[in-house]
Every structure is written in C-alpha cells, then in structure tokens.
Amino acid sequence: MLKASNAQQYERDVIQNNKTAQSKYVPIVPAVKQGAEILLCLAKSPTFKMRLTDICNHVGIHKSKGYSILSTFKDFGFVEKDPQTKTYSLGPALLFLSGRVLDSVYSQQVVAPFLESLAKETQSTTFFGLIIDNYLFVIDKHEVDKGVTLTIRLGYRFPFTYSSHGKVLVAFLPKDEREKILASKELWFNGDNAPVDLQQLRYEFARCRRLGFSQDIGVVDPRYNSIAAPVFGLHGKLIASLFVVGVFDKKLIQPYGRAVAEYAKKISYAFGADVEQIYERIAQEEL
Structure with missing residues (x-):
C-alpha cells in the first residue's frame, strides 16, 4: 500500500501525465x-x-x-x-458549398433582394449564374409559386453557350472571342448541341448588345420562355448572368427583357462595375 506522501505524489504524476497527453492530442481523422x-x-x-x-x-x-x-x-x-x-x-458540388459561402457575402446582401423583386415583377423563377471556366453555375435563385416547378438546383452547371444566358454571355464577349466560340463544333444555344444558324446568331448578338438582354422563346424547351442579361464586375469583367424562366406570353418579352436588363445593371453596380462606361464602350464598338 502507498504511503500518504507517496500516494499524493502518484496522484500529482497521474494528473500531470494526463495534462501532457491532452495537450498532445490532436482531433484529426x-x-x-x-x-x-x-x-x-x-x-x-x-x-x-x-x-x-x-x-x-x-x-x-x-x-x-x-x-x-x-x-x-x-x-x-x-x-x-x-x-x-x-x-x-x-x-460542381463544391460550387454549391462555395455558393453557400457566397450567400453570406454576396447573395443575401446583394443578389437575393434583386432576384426576389424581379421574380415578383415577372411572375417567373429568377436565377443568378456565375461564370466558372467554360460553364455557368447557378448559385442563387428565387421561385414564384404559380404551379410551375423548375428542377434547376443550386450548383447546376450549364454549358457556356446554353439557351438565352449562353447567347447573352457570348454576345458581350470581345469579337475575337465570340468568333472563336462560333467556330467550335459544340454549340448549345438551341439545346443539346442542336444545329444553329450562325448568321441569325450574329444578328441576335448585335441586338442583344444593343438592348442589354437575350431571349429564348420555347427553343430549348417548348414549355418555357427565358430572358437573360449580363452581369459585370470590377474593371468591366463579365462575371455572371441574371435570367428568368417561366411560362409568360411572348408579348411580355420586351417589357420583361427591359426589367431583366435593368436588374442586371443594378447587380453589376453592386459588384463594383462602371455600367455606364461599359455600355458606352459597347455602343462605340457597334458604330
């Protein structure tokens, strides 16, 4: 049996050893x-x-x-x-996770209110897509309950040239980059690598650059129409697209298009873009 003094020393040693072990323990799997x-x-x-x-x-x-x-x-x-x-x-699942981070920095503070307002104004589902490499990733959206369900989830990846947002993104690229894309064998403007009329596309690009938005009237999916506008960041860099998808009538394309373009400009301002200078430069290029 340990004497009292030895027992106390033993207890102190055990406590010290436990503390040392705890200090060295790193909870890593x-x-x-x-x-x-x-x-x-x-x-x-x-x-x-x-x-x-x-x-x-x-x-x-x-x-x-x-x-x-x-x-x-x-x-x-x-x-x-x-x-x-x-x-x-x-x-792409990592983008969804990073998108949740962006929610706290950008989306909730900047993008989300515009998406909600635009959704109410157009009675359509609104989306915000971020350009990453050669794709457009959906990082935020706002749905309107009209009995129409769109299964485009956050983190979904669109080919860069897909539908109305593909047209608007390519339209606002420098001319040499536009022509390089048009020379590609895989173009998704009309859906899954469907045939395209390059002359018609060039006309739509010019119109898009003039009006600030592009449209897809039941081409990719006959059930829906879509309208898209470009979003710019610092130094006039094209960074994203704002677009709406819904069952709205064709006669609403123009007023809805102007609304989408205006909201995209507001978001661009929020991201630090000099929107007036960007569109002035584009207008000069069209002369």
Missing part, C-alpha cells in the same frame, strides 16, 4: 485529412486535372486509398472523372 489534401491538390493543379498516380504521389498515400477517397468524392459530386483521360478534377 486521417482519412478526412487525406481527402482534404486531395481536394487542395486538385485545386492547385495548373491543368485542374490529375491522374490517380500523380495525386497519390503528391499527397503521399497508397493508390488504393486514394482511389477509395476519390470514388467517394465522385459519388457526392465533389470530384469528376474523365473516362477517356482517366483524370480527376474538382466537381
């Missing part, structure tokens, strides 16, 4: 840490795409472990795999 390192690895890649071997070598894990983590991320949309090149890249 290795698999989660490795998953985070994989996502950061893909984000830092100059080409945005990497093969399994390169990812695992960079992170320092076995290929089987890396494959399991990537497959799990793929199921949740956090990464995508190109079946032809066998490469991995960041997935």
Whole structure:
C-alpha cells in the first residue's frame, strides 16, 4: 500500500501525465485529412486535372486509398472523372458549398433582394449564374409559386453557350472571342448541341448588345420562355448572368427583357462595375 506522501505524489504524476497527453492530442481523422489534401491538390493543379498516380504521389498515400477517397468524392459530386483521360478534377458540388459561402457575402446582401423583386415583377423563377471556366453555375435563385416547378438546383452547371444566358454571355464577349466560340463544333444555344444558324446568331448578338438582354422563346424547351442579361464586375469583367424562366406570353418579352436588363445593371453596380462606361464602350464598338 502507498504511503500518504507517496500516494499524493502518484496522484500529482497521474494528473500531470494526463495534462501532457491532452495537450498532445490532436482531433484529426486521417482519412478526412487525406481527402482534404486531395481536394487542395486538385485545386492547385495548373491543368485542374490529375491522374490517380500523380495525386497519390503528391499527397503521399497508397493508390488504393486514394482511389477509395476519390470514388467517394465522385459519388457526392465533389470530384469528376474523365473516362477517356482517366483524370480527376474538382466537381460542381463544391460550387454549391462555395455558393453557400457566397450567400453570406454576396447573395443575401446583394443578389437575393434583386432576384426576389424581379421574380415578383415577372411572375417567373429568377436565377443568378456565375461564370466558372467554360460553364455557368447557378448559385442563387428565387421561385414564384404559380404551379410551375423548375428542377434547376443550386450548383447546376450549364454549358457556356446554353439557351438565352449562353447567347447573352457570348454576345458581350470581345469579337475575337465570340468568333472563336462560333467556330467550335459544340454549340448549345438551341439545346443539346442542336444545329444553329450562325448568321441569325450574329444578328441576335448585335441586338442583344444593343438592348442589354437575350431571349429564348420555347427553343430549348417548348414549355418555357427565358430572358437573360449580363452581369459585370470590377474593371468591366463579365462575371455572371441574371435570367428568368417561366411560362409568360411572348408579348411580355420586351417589357420583361427591359426589367431583366435593368436588374442586371443594378447587380453589376453592386459588384463594383462602371455600367455606364461599359455600355458606352459597347455602343462605340457597334458604330
């Protein structure tokens, strides 16, 4: 049996050892840490795409472990795999997560009120899409309950040239970039790689640049009409599109189009764009 003095010293030693152990304990789950390192690895890649071997070598894990983590991320949309090149890249689900961050910084403070007002004015569902690489990602929307349900979820990814917002984005690009896109074999203006009339498109681009909005009258989907306008950021950079989708009558295209264009300008102002200067420059280019 320990003497009283020894017992007290023993108790002090146990307490000290526990404190030391607690101070060294770091609550990190290795698999989660490795998953985070994989996502950061893909984000830092100059080409945005990497093969399994390169990812695992960079992170320092076995290929089987890396494959399991990537497959799990793929199921949740956090990464995508190109079946032809066998490469991995960041997935659109991450945009939804970043979109939630943007909600607190931009959407709730800037975009959301405009979406709500425009939705009430047009009695249509309004969307805000952000340009990332060659896609337009939906990061916010406001629905109007009219018995019409649109299943376009937050984080949904549209091809850059898709529908009315595709027309408006290409229309407001510099001429050389527009022509480069029109020379592409994959154009989505009329839907899933449907045929397009390039001469008609150029006419629509000029009209769009003059009016500030573009339209799709039941072309991509005969059930709906859509109107889109460009959104600019600092230094006049084209960063997004504001668009509405609904079952409104064709005779409302012009007044709704002017409303969408005006709200897009207000959002652009909120993002720091000099809208007047941008449209003055565009008008000069059209002369």
